[in-house]
Amino acid sequence: MRFRGRPWWLFAAGNLTGAALAASMFLIGPLAGPAELEAGELVILSGQDDSAGGQRQQLVNLWNDSHPRNPARIVTVPQAADGQWVEMANRAEDTGTDIFNLDVAWTAYFAKPPQGRRLIRPIDESLLAEKPDTAFMAKPLQTCRYDGELWALPFNTDAGLLYYRTDQGLKPPFTWAAIEKAAGRDGFAAAYTGQLAGYEGLTVNVLEAVWAAGGRLDVATDGRVGLDLAAWDEAMRRLTPRRQGPPVVLPESTTFDETGSRGAFQDGRVLFMRNWPVAYRAMRAGDQPQSGARVPFDVAKLPGHSVLGGQNLAISERTRKPRAAQALVEFLTSQRSQQILFDPGGFAATRAAVYDDETVKQKYPYAPLLREAVETARLRPVSPNYVAFSQRLHQLVSEVLTGRQPQLPRDLADQLTQALRGR
Known part of the structure; x- marks a missing residue:
């Protein structure tokens, strides 16, 4: 369901952010969501949330408040990147995982592993409310593409x-x-x-x-x-x-x-x-x-x-709820979600609009420096x-x-x- 090209949940939330967004969803009450989304729990496999206030979980809570038919849950894997990769690769055949929160360097492996079939499915761009090339910064979005296809959306970026x-x-x-x-x-x-x-x-x-x-x-x-x-x-x-x-x-x-x-x-x-x-x-x-x-x-x-860091949200090839999973990915990577991740969480936003906000620049003087670091960062080798x-x-x-x-x-x-x- 869309209102003039916007997802229904953005229409419901209006122009509110942060605590106001949470309050608005509470006042509006649970929304059933589009009927075409497959019902059932959505499981996100992710590394530990290192933000100052657990903003990833807060975003999931906001989704859950308005999606009683599709409650989401984060399952945490080991903190170190090497351990995360092993755990996620081992669970890739599990139909109980719907979304992977992947390090940006892992897209190629999960899209086209050296052996066996793909572990994630391409994003259906026809269902997205915004064109990725205009919504996201170029470098973070580049890590979501491999071999001519879009395999994920940028959750948060990173630069040293x-x-x-x-x-x-x-x-x-x-x-x-x-x-x-x-x-x-x-x-x-x-x-x-x-x-x-x-x-x-x-x-x-x-x-x-x-x-x-x-x-x-x-x-x-x-x-x-x-x-x-x-x-x-x-x-x-x-x-x-x-x-x-x-x-x-x-x-x-x-x-x-x-x-x-x-x-x-x-x-x-x-x-x-x-x-x-x-x-x-x-x-x-x-x-x-x-x-x-x-x-x-x-x-x-x-x-x-800097090396370009960050995480991307990808949909498991084995999920039984691909449309619902993509709707959750779109919600978590929206501009409102990016604002919440950056303020007060501290995660580097994947959308330039967050850094352009005058309130953000006044509250966080280092924001322009961070944006420059992201835009000039370099990717690690792209390979399965x-x-x-x-x-x-x-x-x-x-x-x-x-x-x-x-x-x-x-x-x-x-x-x-x-x-x-x-x-």
């Missing part, structure tokens, strides 16, 4: 930011040379921390360090990888904790994920931290450090391009074998960062090529 102490005379923009120069300051264990444990976060961090060093990662249509080892070696030099001299990278960073690195920054051990936007809202919202004293901070652009590529890459990088190997293998390009080719 550089967090820095504002009480230490540090002024952006920052280069790696500036970060290294700050090493050795009294009262700080090191200058910098990031996500350098052996998981997907390390792949992201090393690619960003390579691009900051002027390096490249080229992938041909046949999976052949091209790279410049000199720049990759320089990136390894920058990320590897020093055994001698002023500490640039905190040694414990090789065990850190997003939470661990945020803890080191909040506890005042480092001057700089690379992290995702949700860390900003978490620290501003009163998330207490171990030391009990909050540190003054702000965010700036990374020394180079991406996970194998990433696992091989962060294994090799970990060997260097922890001192088990003096440098990356000289045949790095060949090894990564084999991984992308599924060998």
Whole structure:
């Protein structure tokens, strides 16, 4: 059911957002929804909600208030990206899952896995109230397309930011040379921390360090990888904790994920931290450090391009309720939902209109910086074998960062090529 091209639930909600939207739905009361939607519960398989106030669940609650015939439920899988991928891939044959909240790098695998039939179904664009190309930002939407088809809609996007102490005379923009120069300051264990444990976060961090060093990662249509080892070696030099001299990278960073690195920054051990936007809202919202004293901070652009992160909502190939599942995906990725995810949740919005809102810009001065980071971010290799590529890459990088190997293998390009080719 649509009113002049708009979904019926947008017509009911009007122009309200956030708490007002919730209140409006409460006052309106439960809406049965279009009769053509298959009845029954909708299960969303997702990673943990890291927003400041559990905004993903709030959106599901709003859907449930107006869709008694199609109540939705989030099932959470392991927090780390590598564990999420394994769990979701294992459950892909389960007819009890209707929607996957996928990392943007996994679209190709779930659309056309190396073995077996597809795990998700294409979005039926004829049923969408808005054209995706005009509704969403270009980079997030690009991660939803593969091999000429639209397989998902962008739930939230992500781009790395550089967090820095504002009480230490540090002024952006920052280069790696500036970060290294700050090493050795009294009262700080090191200058910098990031996500350098052996998981997907390390792949992201090393690619960003390579691009900051002027390096490249080229992938041909046949999976052949091209790279410049000199720049990759320089990136390894920058990320590897020093055994001698002023500490640039905190040694414990090789065990850190997003939470661990945020803890080191909040506890005042480092001057700089690379992290995702949700860390900003978490620290501003009163998330207490171990030391009990909050540190003054702000965010700036990374020394180079960010990897584009985020999650996309895709419909399971095995669902028995494809129309209802697509309606829920459209609801969760609507402009109103994007506003709720960003304010107060802290998830980076996938729609430019959220960043253009004057209230948002006044309330969150870093919003224009975040939008620029998203628009200039770079995608990871697009391949059904991406996970194998990433696992091989962060294994090799970990060997260097922890001192088990003096440098990356000289045949790095060949090894990564084999991984992308599924060998």
